[in-house]
Amino acid sequence: MSPGNPLDRLLSRRLIIVSGKGGVGKTTLSLALALLAAERGRKVIVAEIHSEDQVAHILGRPPVGHHETQLLPGVSGINILPKKSFEEYVLLQIRFKALYKAVFENKLVQNFVEATPGLSDMVSIGKVYALVSEYDLVIVDAPATGHGLALLEIPTIVSRATRIGPLKGDADRIDQLLHDADRTQVLLATLPEEMPVTEAIEMNRSLEKRLDLPLGPFFLNQVEEEAFSPAERRKIDQAPDTPAIKILKLMNARADLSAEYSDRLDREVRPRPVIRLPFVYSPQFGLEEIRLIASAIQKQMEAES
């Protein structure tokens, strides 16, 4: 492995958190990075958190739920469920299943556990922490809610709210992992459009200022490439408005939009690199499309060094 190559450097971390608002392609990016890491001989797991099992869905596999399941050579998946994580965590502390059952299968206690603010985020990130010791690399497809910020913030909050006890110790260890740039990278995914780009810029700011987390490059998904030269564009613009020409104009306008927001993101997050991933014109997203994205990532990040 050449240590100077940004892709190898990224994939040599233990934990990658892919964050961003809903619908920006976090799952695709997580899977593409997992493929690249597996190619480099690393044992990877893609962890979704309380999701609809999108990773398995994309790969045409049945839902994996809260079970570490191998999905591809070297790539496993899990859909972390807060309730299960809580059970695992408590059992680790008290070690008696019967006691756990007596206490936590009680309706009142369950209600309480469900409603305690931050608890489900805390046990979910705790599960991620546990996975880090089992795998070479854990890639977290962070929830869209609050852009996944709550998840990254909660260990600090818990650590401050508790003064002693095992929970504090765990919160501190997780917090250290999240803030350690040698082990962790937080990646922001976005789309070349007004709202997603604005939100990514805002999130970048709050991650830098408020949370001080180790940020990696930006990933701009679904960039619609400019297909035509300026001269060709003029010819299309001057042509009579047939349905075919109308479609071409719409696509050209979308390509302009991609270029505009791509520039804006560049300007605003400089010097942080922006990796541009192409729009994949395919009716269904599957492994083949993920491979396309993975090779685009590889090409750009290796060229960067």
Added chain:
Amino acid sequence: MTKTIDLLKAASAKKIIICCGSGGVGKTTTAAAVALEMARRGRKTIVLTIDPAKRLATALGLESLGDAPKRIALPAERREKASGSLDAMMLDTKTTFDRLIERHVKEPERRASILENRLYQLMSSMIAGSQEYMATEKLYEIYQGGLYDVLILDTPPTRHALDFLEAPQKMINMTSNSLLEWFLKPGLFVGEAGLIGLGVLKKGAEKILSVFDRIAGFSFLRELSEMLSLFSDLLGGFRQRAQAVYELLRRDFVGFLLVTSPASVSVQDALFFHRKIDHAKLPFLGFVVNRVHPEGIWSASGLPSDFPPALRAKAVERLKNYEQLAKRDQKAVALLRKLGGKGTPCATIPLFEKDVHDLSGLSKMAQALAGET
């Protein structure tokens, strides 16, 4: 193509419209566009939105957080009736929560200790749960106020369909009196074990407390019970309110509008939401499919004869790319139409050259919803 029934017509019969769907499908803009159209048709309208992107917020006159409605000037050109108006309001969880406390807790000292409690701060500013609670809280308050003909709610970006509907109940469960007392005085509840439905004896109760203590540390527990005790002032109100919201959302003048994109992942989500709405017996209004690639009927003969071969080849390739997506979108719309059946409106909004983040964009969306494109 068979014409399904008009979404906006169906929407006009409603007093409360709730836009739901997974993240990134355009819930906020759809809610705003529907609101714009309702106002244009002469209804006094308010749209409640959560965390809109900056430029949309600016377009709606919502630069600052806060929970006062702002009047939005309607574009003159497509206005039908002068009686209509459009207000917009941005929900801010922390502010709404703080005001709730200020309203219900009279003694200044007690109020201060709630606002300073770390768990309260965490709970009120964290997205999970409290935002959902506030959305329903605000919805009810405005509905009760009776100032509007129609109220449109843009729901929080939960991955889990209707979490926001369950949030009030969860919060009530947490702050329930019996649990609170149990935390404060575990000895007391033994006699009431039957009453609160907790089938364990005193020894069990102590065990539970010690488990919590071992995991979380006693300071955490103390802080928690302190917060719960402070919240006990609000309990009565919370519980009644949640019950009222539960009943309100099942009235026939309420409509749940499911917003989706035509991409397969979003459609899967939409199908899931639809089942949930059905299961919860909530009144369903219809689907809005956003960013649909307009039907791509084209032929290479539509390209001018003076296109050089290289340009022609590139153009045909682009058109084929487009066709793939147009076909995908048509399939998605057909699937949702079939699922909804004849009586369910399913409106489509085409993919525009630019994404929507201002009033003129919203106006275009509204026109598309009205079938005027």
